[in-house]
Amino acid sequence: MELSKLIANCNVISIKGDEKTDVSAITSDSRQVKPGSLFVAVEGICTDGHSYIGKAIEEGASVIVYDKPLIDEFFSRVTYIQVENSAIALAMIASQWYGNPSAHLKLVGVTGTNGKTTVATLLYEMFRRQGYASGLLSTVCNYVNGEKFPTTHTTLDPVTLNRFLRMMVDAGCEYAFMEVSSHAIHQKRVYGLKFAGGIFTNLTQDHLDYHKNMQEYRDVKKSFFDDLPSDAFALTNIDDKNGLFMIQNTQAKKYTYSLKNMADFKARIFEKHFEGTDIEINGKPLTVRFVGLFNVYNLLAVYGASILLGLNEEDVLRTLTVVKPVAGRFQTIRSPKGFTAIIDYAHTPDALINVLNAIHDVLEKKGNIITVVGCGGNRDKTKRPIMAREAYRLSNKVIFTSDNPRFEEPQDILNDMLAGLSEDERRDVLTIADRREAIKTACALAKPGDVVLIAGKGHEDYQEIRGVKHHFDDKEEVEKLFFGN
Structure with missing residues (x-):
């Protein structure tokens, strides 16, 4: 594709060279340059x-896009x-390269903090079941x-993201x-994409290893809705204290959902059990498997x-009554x-x-809850003692x-968690760094009617230790203990 077409929507400061040159590939990874x-x-x-511009040129890059002053020599x-x-x-070029698929x-x-995977996956399933070709x-x-294609990040880089969207368009x-x-x-990985709608689930503490504070985390989420076009919809959970804040400046059409307040979409809960829940949505009763x-x-x-x-x-x-939880979610x-x-x-x-709380609602004090939980390394450390305290309080x-x-020592992470408990409380807690042994111990302690919650990894089928991913699947470990194989 001609360079001038690729950069047509970019805010260009200067061009040195031929903007009519033909581009054979686009990337932000110097290892993929050809x-x-x-x-x-x-x-x-x-x-x-x-820092990798020189390497990219060595590998044959014919165009360099940059935003910092360059100190190296320019090649003709x-x-x-x-x-x-x-x-x-990068986002604009990627979109243009793939023909603006969005x-x-x-x-x-x-x-939102929680619920993104479940909501996006169930929407995909909903539309597929209604006969619409859809992507996720x-x-x-x-x-x-x-x-099906494996995933590496919650949201892909712009080039991969637009490539997938183009594949979806081509697949009908x-x-x-x-x-x-x-x-x-x-x-800016989703910058320039045309969204037909945005959904806000909730906002609670997470990613403070990346964002400076909760206000920045909240404001970043809000900016997604600020950028929605006027022909899109913005659907928000108004039971969350940030729900209305998210959509206050959006140009999109605003809609709300709630279990506690007046809203466009309203639900009530009648009966809870481990096989599902009896609910009502906008006055219509149904039983769901969640x-x-x-x-x-x-x-x-x-x-x-x-x-x-x-x-x-x-x-x-009708579809909501038959869809099942996403892998690794309850x-x-x-x-x-x-x-x-x-x-x-x-x-x-x-x-x-x-x-x-969901387990307590169903158990109604007729059994004990044994919780196995850890915290990820090289992530928000401030949530470790909080998670430990809540696990102790509710189990x-x-x-x-x-x-x-x-790249952290497991014992250092465990110590951060233990810091959330008093000395007396720590005596009640077992710390077993080996996750397989921890799961085995929890299941050995459980009696009929009890619940063993294994939290934190869900669908993940690996454990990342010192940069290496070792196969480990909580569900597999439980099934081996229960049924052998």
Whole structure:
């Protein structure tokens, strides 16, 4: 593609070289450069792409896009494009390269601390079940209609993201649903995409290893709604204290959902059990296969978005009665010994509280809760003592263990968690760094009628230790203990 077309929507400061040159590939990763590539130098969290401009040119890059002053010499065979913001330029170039695919889809973004995966995945399933070709970009997996692709990030980089959207358009998809993380919004990974709608789930503490404070985290989320066009919808949870704040400056059409207040989409809960929940949505009764207040909010968001996208209400309600929880989200496994194990991705204080409260609601003090929980390494350390305290408060027995320690020592993470408890409380807690042993111990302690909650990793099938991913799946470990193999 001709360079001038690729940069047509970029805020260009200067051009040195031939803007009519033909570009054979685009990338922001110098390792993927091949002859004729356009390389965008973006400053990241750990590395700065400007440091790799020389390597990109050595590998044959014919165009360099950058936003910082260059001190190296300019090569006559290379065209240099200085832009105002490289991250934004990358997003715009990626969209242009793939023919602006988001403009040919009804693309819906889901943002918030918890519930993104469930809402986006259930919307994908909803539309597929109604006969619409659809795509999904999520933490668990990416789908182009029925074709499955593994995932690495909650929200992909702009080039991969637009490539997937183009694949969806080419596969005949009419709808696409995606999780939109605060990192992605802040790093301009979704910049320039045309969204048909945005959904806000909730906001609680997370990612303070990345954002300076909760206000910045909140404001970044809000900016997603600020950028929605006037022909889009903005659907928000008004039971969350930030729900109305998110949509106060959006140009999109505003809609609300709630269990406690007057709203466009309203639900009530009647009966809770481990197989599901009896609820009512906008006056229509139904039984769903999901457990917990937080899941009713998720289903309500799915219902609201489905209606706003034009689906028939009766078809939506019927589908909500048959869809199942997403992998690793309140996934129940019944032990032959009469207790229940629950695998859940809860890795924030609020998510952990939600899951434990949901278990309490169903148990009604007729059994004990044994919780196995850890915290990830090289992530927000401030939430470790909070998660430990809430796990202790809402469980009958707690085992602290390893999650993904990454480049931290597991014992250091456990010590941070233990700091949230008093000396007396620490005596009641078991700390077993080996996650397999921790799960085994919890199941050995459980009696008929009890619940073993294994929190933090959910769908993940690995444990990341010192940069290496080792195969480890909480669900597999439980099934081995219960059924052998």
